[in-house]
Amino acid sequence: MVKRKKSYIKKINQLDTLSVHAGVKTDPLTGAVMTPIYATSTYAHDRPGEHKGYEYSRSQNPTREVLENSIAELESGYKAFAFASGVAAQTAVLDLLKPGDHVIAFDDLYGGTFRLFNEIKSKSSNIEFTFVDLNTNFSKEIKKNTKMIWIETPTNPLLKITDLKRIARIARKNKLITVCDNTFATPYNQRPLEHGIDIVNHSTTKYINGHSDVIGGALVIGKNKKLEKKLALIQNSTGAVPSPFDCFLTLRGIKTLAIRMKKHNENGIKVARFLRSHKKALNVTYPGLPNHKQKDIALKQMNGFGGMITFIYDGNMSEISKFMRKLRIFTIAESLGGVESLIESPSLMTHAYLHDKSFNQVPKKLVRLSVGIEDSDDLIEDLNQAFK
Ligand SMILES: *Cc1c(COP(=O)(O)O)cnc(C)c1O
Numbered sequence: 001m002v003k004r005k006k007s008y009i010k011k012i013n014q015l016d017t018l019s020v021h022a023g024v025k026t027d028p029l030t031g032a033v034m035t036p037i038y039a040t041s042t043y044a045h046d047r048p049g050e051h052k053g054y055e056y057s058r059s060q061n062p063t064r065e066v067l068e069n070s071i072a073e074l075e076s077g078y079k080a081f082a083f084a085s086g087v088a089a090q091t092a093v094l095d096l097l098k099p100g101d102h103v104i105a106f107d108d109l110y111g112g113t114f115r116l117f118n119e120i121k122s123k124s125s126n127i128e129f130t131f132v133d134l135n136t137n138f139s140k141e142i143k144k145n146t147k148m149i150w151i152e153t154p155t156n157p158l159l160k161i162t163d164l165k166r167i168a169r170i171a172r173k174n175k176l177i178t179v180c181d182n183t184f185a186t187p188y189n190q191r192p193l194e195h196g197i198d199i200v201n202h203s204t205t206k207y208i209n210g211h212s213d214v215i216g217g218a219l220v221i222g223k224n225k226k227l228e229k230k231l232a233l234i235q236n237s238t239g240a241v242p243s244p245f246d247c248f249l250t251l252r253g254i255k256t257l258a259i260r261m262k263k264h265n266e267n268g269i270k271v272a273r274f275l276r277s278h279k280k281a282l283n284v285t286y287p288g289l290p291n292h293k294q295k296d297i298a299l300k301q302m303n304g305f306g307g308m309i310t311f312i313y314d315g316n317m318s319e320i321s322k323f324m325r326k327l328r329i330f331t332i333a334e335s336l337g338g339v340e341s342l343i344e345s346p347s348l349m350t351h352a353y354l355h356d357k358s359f360n361q362v363p364k365k366l367v368r369l370s371v372g373i374e375d376s377d378d379l380i381e382d383l384n385q386a387f388k
Pocket of ligand 1 (some may be wrong): 088112181206218
């Protein structure tokens with residue numbers, strides 16, 4: 001098993017090279033350039049208890065190991081753990097806590113994360129959650145049993161941004177673990193470990209894999225032996241690991257992460273500018289627009305702003321539905337971060353759970369775009385004809 005010590009990524013172009021090469025070695029047995037799919041559940045021992053570092057594929061698998069090393073290196077991390085989904089990775093993080101522990105979480109989160117907190121972990125593990133705007137002075141919410149701060153930046157779906165360095169500083173002072181869901185930004189646009197965050201969480205289903213054909217998740221940590229041991233124990237004991245085939249597909253997706261993110265960033269700003277010029281699109285939100293509320297923080301900690309845009313459609317719900325159905329390139333679908341452009345209504349689709357619980361501020365007429373890597377003129381033309 002390979003352990004590496006990686007220094008922080010110093011220039012953005014490094015990501016071009018790392019996307020292709022990070023964690024990947026030619027196969028020592030055959031010289032195969034691409035990582036083989038090690039479809040095996042178990043491994044021969046030379047004699048009982050003596051093996052080559054692999055015992056059983058829930059515990060270790062060579063294909064998964066390459067994926068984990070790749071994501072770790074891209075995130076400027078030391079160690080990564082791959083999971084069968086983004087929420088499985090998040091569940092593993094919450095398994096670090098004990099009943100009665102308290103988590104402070106950003107008040108805008110992926111709907112499934114909120115559901116995991118509210119329906120499962122607060123009930124099955126008696127973990128307490130407080131949702132706050134992390135951009136306010138939230139120190140008064142820190143209690144004796146507070147153990148963790150849960151961040152998403154940019155958030156899903158409101159694209160709120162919070163200052164990672166500031167949160168890490170507050171957490172260190174109070175001995176709290178910080179977790180950042182980096183799904184929207186990807187390591188190409190933002191690397192939270194470099195800002196002092198303890199655990200990075202990904203839904204690799206989204207930009208990391210990028211081709212809308214795998215469900216997966218990952219956790220990344222810096223050099224921290226205690227945390228590494230605990231997370232390895234949780235991953236092995238609870239067993240929500242990805243299949244070798246899914247690891248292979250995700251590794252294949254990562255090869256083009258940098259080149260895809262460049263195009264998402266380019267298309268994102270162009271489509272956001274077009275929407276801002278259109279009278280049917282109100283309150284267009286994109287971290288790269290000059291009117292974004294936390295634009296200064298975004299500029300400080302991000303290299304680009306990705307392909308996620310939201311706006312409020314100026315019309316009723318049936319007009320919104322009609323607008324979406326008229327689109328020819330954008331597909332009406334949940335999920336995001338794939339090469340193809342998607343559009344959805346968070347209040348009816350991804351965040352219906354939050355909307356039904358009348359929790360939080362997901363507006364009914366909010367429209368969320370995941371801008372893909374198609375030609376930006378084609379995308380703008382498509383939106384323009386659908387608005388008519
Ligand atoms: C999709 C998503 C998740 C959940 O990941 P799955 O792979 O669907 O389990 C978590 N966080 C964010 C920001 C997401 O977009």
